[in-house]
Amino acid sequence: MSVSAAPVLITGASQRIGLYCAERLLADGHPLIVSYRREREGLRRLRERGALTLPADFSSEAGILAFIAELKTHTDRLRAIVHNASEWLGETPGAEAAAFQRLFSVHMLAPYLINLHCAELLRRSTPADIVHISDDVARKGSAKRPAYCASKAGLDNLTLSFAAKFAPQIKVNGIAPALILFNPEDDADYRAKTLEKSALGIEPGPQVIYQSLRYLLDNPYVTGTTLTVNGGRHLK
Numbered sequence: 001m002s003v004s005a006a007p008v009l010i011t012g013a014s015q016r017i018g019l020y021c022a023e024r025l026l027a028d029g030h031p032l033i034v035s036y037r038r039e040r041e042g043l044r045r046l047r048e049r050g051a052l053t054l055p056a057d058f059s060s061e062a063g064i065l066a067f068i069a070e071l072k073t074h075t076d077r078l079r080a081i082v083h084n085a086s087e088w089l090g091e092t093p094g095a096e097a098a099a100f101q102r103l104f105s106v107h108m109l110a111p112y113l114i115n116l117h118c119a120e121l122l123r124r125s126t127p128a129d130i131v132h133i134s135d136d137v138a139r140k141g142s143a144k145r146p147a148y149c150a151s152k153a154g155l156d157n158l159t160l161s162f163a164a165k166f167a168p169q170i171k172v173n174g175i176a177p178a179l180i181l182f183n184p185e186d187d188a189d190y191r192a193k194t195l196e197k198s199a200l201g202i203e204p205g206p207q208v209i210y211q212s213l214r215y216l217l218d219n220p221y222v223t224g225t226t227l228t229v230n231g232g233r234h235l236k
């Protein structure tokens, strides 16, 4: 597929928040490119509606560069890049370094290299945006998942650097969610404890992330900002 209007690229969009945002972007009229790692049911719906779906594994530099090269064979411009791909990976004893390197690659190296190599594509669109989806946990650290947390904190920091580097042509912002959607395996006890952590006490669903993304795409005067979408967790 080749596209004429500048498409939005969203990474890791075959399920859950990424898939929801992809469907809303299509509904809002954006040509769309999504990256996916595993084939999932949601991808069929996106393809039927005209989205280009490209396989990508961001756990190594080679995988990231292969994705960028493939992307450039399909489009010479981008309206926006939404870095959503993520692994919710914990460290296990003896395998800490592998987990750290993997999370570094998915959460930091992939956005870093994609931003650097695709800036020229974004500059062919006005307006142009990069949005990093990080995690509210980076605000306070995590005793249980330090590698996940550090890599998301690093992603927040890349928002500042790329916003300065790419201004004024490209706005660069982040969204830092706390609980948005439980995973199916989360038990009742985990769910209750997690809901307790926020002042608002709800599982809001992916709509709140699309609202935040829409705001960032549409606002011409916001760059270098990370939007906290955490139900007031910082108040408790």
Ligand SMILES: NC(=O)c1ccc[n+]([C@@H]2O[C@H](COP(=O)([O-])OP(=O)(O)OC[C@H]3O[C@@H](n4cnc5c(N)ncnc54)[C@H](OP(=O)(O)O)[C@@H]3O)[C@@H](O)[C@H]2O)c1
Residues within 6 Å of the ligand: 011, 012, 013, 014, 015, 016, 017, 018, 036, 037, 038, 039, 040, 056, 057, 058, 059, 083, 084, 085, 086, 087, 088, 106, 133, 134, 135, 136, 176, 177, 178, 179, 180, 181, 182
């Ligand atoms: N859900 C929440 O409540 C919550 C809370 C805080 C922050 N967030 C952030 O919001 C974003 C979306 O969350 P989510 O819960 O929808 O995430 P998710 O269900 O875990 O989906 C993430 C996607 O990233 C892809 N991915 C994982 N590892 C990859 C790799 N090595 N290379 C390429 N793609 C890879 C996955 O592909 P596969 O389909 O192959 O697994 C998956 O589809 C993430 O950045 C997450 O950190 C979510």
